[in-house]
Amino acid sequence: MTKNSKIFVAGGTGLVGSAIIKNLLDKGYTNIISNYRTRIPNNSTLKTNSIRYEKLDLIDSLATEEFFKKEQPEYVILAAAKVGGIVANNTYRADFIYENLAIQNNVIHQSYVHKVKKLLFLGSTCIYPKNAPQPMPENCLLTSPLEYTNEPYAIAKIAGIKMCESYNIQYGTNFISVMPTNLYGPNDNFDLEKSHVLPALIRKIHLGKCLEENNSNAIKEDLNKNPIENVDGNKSQEEILNILEKYGIKQFKIQNSKFKISIEIWGSGLPRREFLWSEDMADACVFLLENRDFQDVIKRDNSTLKNEVRNTHINIGTGKDISIKELAELIKDIIGFKGELTFNTDKPDGTMVKLTDPSKLHSLGWKHKVGLENGIKSMYNWYLKEISLK
Helix, strand or coil, rough: CCCCEEEEEEEECCCHHHHHHHHHCCCCCCCCCEEEECCCCCCCCCEECCCEEEEEECCCHHHHHHHHHHHHCEEEECCCCCCHHHHHHHHHHHHHHHHHHHHHHHHHHHHHCCCCCCCEEECCCCHHCCCCCCCCCCHHHCCCCHHHHHHHHHHHHHHHHHHHHHHHHHHCCCEEEEEEEECCCCCCCCCCCCCCHHHHHHHHHHHHHHHHHCHHHHHHHHHHCEECCCCCCCHHHHHHHHHHHHEEEEEEEECCCCEEEEEEEEEECEEECCCCEEHHHHHHHHHHHHCCCCCHHHHCCCCCCCCCCCCCCECCCCCCCHHHHHHHHHHHHHHCCCCEEEEEECCCCCCCCCEECCCHCCCCCCCCCCCCHHHHHHHHHHHHHHHHHC
């Protein structure tokens, strides 16, 4: 891969894709193209010196085919996906399986048709069984049932892995699948209905601190940047307090004019999760794109049986986890919130332990660099800067 190779990053405006594009630009790549649907509401084509955005809906098979015919990318990074937290996954089950299968089918097949030199497909560690061994090695895929709440999304991602493997076996393509653990970082989704746990906790605890300090302007600024169910900073104080309470940011009067603030968190707080800084994930992806091929993965896969190619995907993680309660306390300390955290045990916990085994990735030559505490501090500073932009 040369610095002027044409690289298509599918899904370049989200958490994953934007981190990968940043890494490519930092390393001097000058011919990057990406797609968007609604997040960049300007003209149909946006250009900088090294990257161009095209308005393209990857769910549309004909539009995707025309795009590949026109652009003829040499390398493809498939980071486009419909993603969300436990609430969104369980509520929009049909959307999650349909949209993700459609995106994958279109991009992977067109990459084969147009002779892409290498494709990197990004999935998620939710592909693993609910009761997978901990830490989760790649070879535990499809060994027992999935977690129910995200089953449609997981099945779509498993199909993507198998599609890459199958095209490699039948057609000799060079498609690599990577499964990042829970990611966080710049350009994350802070929508409290659809976000993952870490950005949701950062935003809820930030808003709790603003309530605690009676900083109504900061709350309005936050809601103007990211309205909650169409409630923005222009709504009445009563409407704002009601929507915050609905999402677990609660204010209780204790005496005279003093108030106590509490943040409600779904579940017991006991489940343990692993978190990876998105820019570390991007560095791992670009490292694999630059230095490793599908055949390298097969050589290091001890679970591949004679005449069978299985579990060639690669975990991207830290191999370290933390309980949701410990995570919430860490974020609370970093933000400086003095109120209380409560846990609603009537809500689902999901899988109790979910930790990747990154040893295959380590053997391929890459390890993470950013620790969780420093990552959260950087993410919170990024969030504060974003909501202050007019």
